[in-house]
Amino acid sequence: MKRIATAVAAVMLLSACGGDPLQGGNNNPAPTDTIVVGSANFPESTVLAEIYAQALAAKGVKVSKRLNIGNRELYFKGVQDGSIDLIPEYSGVLLKHVNKEAQEVSSDEVYAALKKALPQGLTVLDKSSAEDKDAVVVTKQIAAQYSLKSIDDLVPYCKDLVFGGPAEFQNRPDGLPGLKAKYSCEFKQFKSLDVGGPLTVAGLKDNTVQAADLFTTDAAIKANEFVVLEDPKNVFAAQNVLPLVNEKKASQQVRDTLNAISKKLDTKTLLDLNQKLSSPDKPEPEKVAKEWLASAGI
Template sequence: MKRIATAVAAVMLLSACGGDPLAGSGNNEPAPTDTIVVGSANFPESRLLAEIYAEALSAKGVKVSKKLNIGNRELYYKGVQDGSIDLIPEYTGVLLKHINKDATEVGSDEVYAALKKALPQNLVVLDKSAAEDKDAVVVTKQIAAQYSLKSLDDLVPYCKDLAFGGPPEFQNRPDGLSGLKAKYNCEFKEFKSLDVGGPVTVAGLKDNTVQAANLFTTDYAIKANEFVVLEDPKNVFAAQNVLPLINEKKASQQVRDTLNAISRKIDTKTLLDLNQKLAGPDKPEPEKVAKEWLAGAGI
């Protein structure tokens, strides 16, 4: 519990220092017509991808500004809709579910096609990358051994006895707790509101405060702590390919070509490697890692 309290305090401090880029008067005004405002969610991989987009566009002479670390999809998507944010890295499956909670597509190409149809007229997604970062239910190696867990099917008999941890929005998303209940009849003993794939969730698993949790499959903490990702045979979590979501008015051919070139270069191994760098002992800034990757990728 002490580790969780310390991690919570750290997250609160970061939030207090960084603030909410969409909070306060004037921040929801439309982006300038000559500038692409790049946003990100509130977890490291999203911030890194946003920095990659921003740096690449800036190098091509496109004027950019940044509103990073905004928060969850329920918050930042409103900014994309109202035009105060122009561009943000997204994940196909969860974005589709956000727009259409009844979507049934699970495969990569099917999800991508359905997403393009579901978007409002002022928004478009560009080419999807091969990189996939899925939500997952994760347990420690010890819990996996104790209950003989390899998949979510194996977890079902024990859900009622276990505490689950994850970001607050996981409680209400159709591909969150409600999806686990609908597809696996899994209802946990309790839900503990932690963070978005960050130190609080990792600490909760390690302290056994929660016995299962929501993490992202490209999170370096999974490998570092020998956590076990439970297989999802009933596809609560659809394909989640990384791609840019952008205001159609700002998607010039130059912008499209630049962002599509990035998507062609990013695969899942790339994401894993980049997240490992972000989690390194020196804790480099996402902007630095982004610049180094772009130089190496020749973009």
């Protein structure tokens, strides 16, 4: 708990100080001989970035890291201005970020549309079979109280319930706007919490929020017997893990190395990685990544 409290305090301090790792003159283009690997501000993204960085370094590629940058709205600016060269991404939400009108939902359709929609100079390499979607999650008690199995079941009660999640979920097309458009679900209130972190989990457990946005590979779901509501109208499209990379830095060696990782990654791997990251000893993502690379023979 001490580590969680410290992490939350650090985030609050950063926000209070106006901290923004891609602002204030710190967005210079990456050196031409180096691949700068970034990550979003949640553990799964960080460990995937470590996997990419360590695998490339083992092949003799010069790398540096800028981890825990923040949300997509923030780090994508760095990818576009060239201060970040490589970052682990999720196909469906990335497609919606670059094309808010995208309607594709299946894995292959999303991937094909994404490759066409990316800004010039950026590309995605092979997608893995590993998927981690946003999901509407409730406690076992709330699911039983309202007989909930799907978001459709939730609709009659949305107006009476408080929803929790990261601030950006309020405005993303596959967030609250998508729930309103596809299900006519409008919640009584939205509480801005964190990206599938301790604040969101705590909010569900203490009933501060009755539904929340969590990632489907979050170890907290199983640990707390949370219920992931089915999404029959596909607010949340396919979300295959894949590398987003600066095309200028995507040499054949870089492509081969990252594609080999994608070939080995599956959803069970993501669950296992998250389980290790959330274990009582709280290992560093760097260590978890190193162990996985060794076990995968990469």
